Every structure is written in structure tokens, then in C-alpha cells.
Amino acid sequence: MPKTADIIAQALKEQGVRHAFGIPGGEVLELLDAFRRAGIRFILTKQELGAGFMADAAFQLTGRPGVLVATLGPGITNTTTAVAQALLDRSAVIVITGEIATSLKAIYTHQIIDQAEMLRPLTKWSTTFASRGALAQARKGIAVALSPMPGPVHFNVPTDVAAVEQDAGGGRSDAAHVGSQAVAQDLGRAVKWLGTARSPLALVGVGVQLDGAARELRRFVEAWRVPVITTYKAKGVIPEDHPLCIGGAGLSPVVDAIHMARLREADLVLCVGFDPVELRSDWIAPWSGSKRTVSLDLVPNTHHVYRCAIECAASIKAALAQLASAAPARAPRRWTDAGLDRYRRTIREAIEHRPQRGVGPYQVVQTLREVFPRDTIATVDTGSHRILINHVWQSYEPRRLLQSNGLGSMGYALPAAVAAKLLFPKRPVLAMMGEAGLDMVIGEMALLDRHRLAPTIVVFRDDTLSLIKLKQERMKLPETGVATGSPDYAALAKAYGGQGVVVESAGELGKAARSALRSRRFTLIEARIDPAEYRKQM
Helix, strand or coil: CCEHHHHHHHHHHHCCCCEEEECCCHHHHHHHHHHHHHCCEEEECCCHHHHHHHHHHHHHHHCCCEEEEECCCHHHHCCHHHHHHHHHCCCCEEEEEEECCCCCCCCCCCCCCCHHHHHHHHCCEEEECCCCCHHHHHHHHHHHHHCCCCCCEEEEEEHHHHCCECCCCCCCCCCCCCCCCCCHHHHHHHHHHHHHCCCEEEEECHHHHHCCCHHHHHHHHHHHCCCEEECHHHCCCCCCCCCCEEEECCCCHHHHHHHHHHHHHCCEEEEECCCHHHCCHHHCCCCCCCCCEEEEECCCCCCCCCCCCEEEECCHHHHHHHHHHCCCCCCCCCCCHHHHHHHHHHHHHHHCCCCCCCCCHHHHHHHHHHHCCCCCEEEECCCHHHHHHHHHCCCCCCCCEECCCCCCCCCCHHHHHHHHHHHCCCCCEEEEEEHHHHHHHHHHHHHHHHCCCCCEEEEEECCECHHHHHHHHHCCCCCCCCECCCCCHHHHHHHCCCEEEEECCHHHHHHHHHHHHHCCCCEEEEEECCHHHHHHHC
């Protein structure tokens, strides 16, 4: 009979898991060996935070569960930010922790904390494996992690249980897809509103991506001619060069003010998988109760950040298909191409700024988008640059711009790029980050040379926590605690086995980026920018 560890590994393998990330201790060695036998590649990281971000990115890129492995004591305490990331960014991550043997648990104290209780507030479900029933536990946990809304599940595995042989009967079982079809009569009023609206707008969020409804979304908006505004994590669910795509919303006060003005004018608002976990507080009650509003989402609205007159909690894909099928033979005449172009131009003019000398963050992102292919997988870290990037960098496919937005954690971009290159070695991968975020996880750069991965890393270097400094200025507070004092990143990249270059103009950046795309080693490009450039865009 198989060991408990083998049963867990096989259940994950059957769900398409091919990589696990983490740092081992003696308490998880049986599990690592089970991964080896099952054909799951274990990636040793430098810290559990980076491992968790890699697991999160693995889910975001593939839709299959990500796996984070940690040992007891500091191993599990180091996971908490990564687990919170999975919870608030709607990622199905299986967090597997080793635990002291059950025979010692009552009296042993070294490195012992209540692991299940510590992670319980951050997970959808936590279970400690026993010497019987491991298959049912593993399958339930995977199903819970993947069901709407996806999120982390904790598998706690005592060392003596991991090695116990137990029955694994029952054959292969795919995780159940929890959901239901939209009911036609529930959408009848929405169809009538769509037919009479003169200026409808669709607010589209990560739910469309989670439900695999990008094709249905495009068919719907084209059939009814409804412009689309997306959250940051939904970028690419409709190609951003599509004539009905307006761009992103959620965190930029400057851009959101433009969108809010349009929402006030709209006579119909459709929220499609529009998760408020990605939004600033200014999005609380963003329209009046009298406005015609429709929500299509995987789960009921329990957040009350915004309310809609019609709510359909079911399959987004099915609901969009029904609405598209009910469209007239010719799309309604509304929202002229010229009007939509003016809308997009207003946003671009609000954030575009060209410095008199050197290179600004807008030019950095614009240059990178011009150089990198359409199918690039990009990752972005938290900071002033991320808010700007989401309004300049265009995405053309779902799941191709990865970031921490629900949690908004720094340090995400580099580990996510590692995972992206491991999973898609032939795709170009670009990581964009500030120096403070890179400092938090810089050790993970060692994985690039070790696994022969060649992403491009661009550091927006301004030696300042620019977003925090800007807030201090606006609060009329003295500058305190925002100077980063960072090292020579180009030299560090070379020390880690890659290439490093410093650029101070758009021309130099373009040349360096094209060279990086041809390189077989990873390249770090340090772009020197003036932090004052963020003022207009924030």
C-alpha cells in the first residue's frame, strides 16, 4: 500500500501539478520523496515567501493548484504573507506543512506552535492528516481550493503519518467544479436594459478569468457593443488593443476619476466577475441606487462595496453566452469609435509625462511594451510603478500580467517570474519592480542561474519609496523613512550569474531589452529614473 505522502502527491499530480516550491525540513522529507516518485519537481527556494509567490503564480498561469511546502516553526511562520496573498488574490494554493510526530505532540515544545490555528484565518480549509482517509482528505482539499472563489488550503502532515501506509482505493477523481448555469429568466430584465441603453459600460474583473469566460465576454461585448473597463488582474481577458477595451481601473486616483465620470453618465453598468478586493476605497458605492446595474459573478455579493439591481451568482461563462445569444442581429448604434478613442486618449494624456532629460517611468514601460512580443508573460511588483504599468502595458491574453493586487504585497515580481519561466521556458518573461521590492526577495535570483532561466528583470530605480514619499508630501509631513539606499543591482546580477546593465534613456533601454531577449542568461536592467515623475500620474 502507498504511504500517506504518496497519496497526497498522486492526488496533486492527477490535478495537473508539476512543480512544488519551498524549503524542506526533516518533517517533510517523506513528502519530497513522494513528489519525486510522482513526477512532481520540487524547487528549492531561498525563503518561504518567495516559494509561496511562485506557487501563486503557478496557479494564475495554469489554473492548476500551486503547491507551497514548509516545515514547522519558522518554516510555517514565514508562509503567512504568501498564504494571505493566495487568499486575497483568489489563488488555489495547497500549503503543505510538516508537523511533529503525533506521539510527541502532547509533551514536545521546541519549535511548536498551533500550525492549523495560525493559518486558519488565511485559508479556506485546514486539515491535519491521519493514518486513515488520506485520499478523501486530499481530494476534498483540492476541490475546496479550486471552488469559487479559489483560495489556499492547508494540509498539515505529521511526520509519523507521512510514512504510514494506508488504503488509497477509489481510483482517480477529478476535483468537482462547483457552479451552476445561469437561469434564463433571471437575465430577461438585463436583456431589456441592454436593448434600450445608450451608454452602457462593463466593469470586468478576475472572475471572468477564473471561469475561463474570455471568449464569451468578447462575444457578448461585440454583440451588444459595450465598452470594457477591467481590474488589473483581469487585463487581457479582452485584448487591450480591441476597439471596445478602455483599459484598467482600481488604484490610480487620476485614471479612476476619469472612469468615475463616465460611470456617472452611463445608463447601464454591468459588473462581470468584478471583485472589489482589487479596488481602492473610492469605489465604495460608486453609483446611485437608481442606476440600472447588473452583476454576473461566481459567488453572491456579500461584500456590499457596490450593489446591483440584478445579481446572477452562477457560471459567468453561461450567463454571458445567454446574453450574447439574445443580442440583435446587428449591434446597437452607440459609443462611436471616435468617442471611445477620445476616452482612451483622455486617460493616456492624464498619465503621459516626458521628462526634460533622462527617462521617466512612463517611457520605461512604453519602451518595454514596444520591444517585448505580444505573448510575453510580465510580472510586476507593488509600488508607484505598478499603478502606472497597469495603464501603459497592454495585455492581449488572460493570465499574462501577474501581480499581487488583492493583498498588494511587495516582493512578488521576481518569484512570479521564476515560476513563469519554469512553466513556460520558451515564452519571453519580463519582471518589472522597484528596488525596495527586489531587496526583499533578491536571494531568489540565484534560482535563475541554477535552473538556467533567462527572464528579463527591469528595476525602476529611484532610491525612494516613491508612493509613500508622495503621500507624506500630500499630508504635509517631512520625508521620513523612505530613502532605500540600495546597492549596485547590475553588479549583483553578475554575481548571481546573469548580466547587468544600467540605462538612463529610452534609447539605451530599448537596446538593452532587445539584447536581453536574445540572451541565454537572465538580464537585469537598472533604469535610473527621477521619483518626481510619479507626481502627475498619481
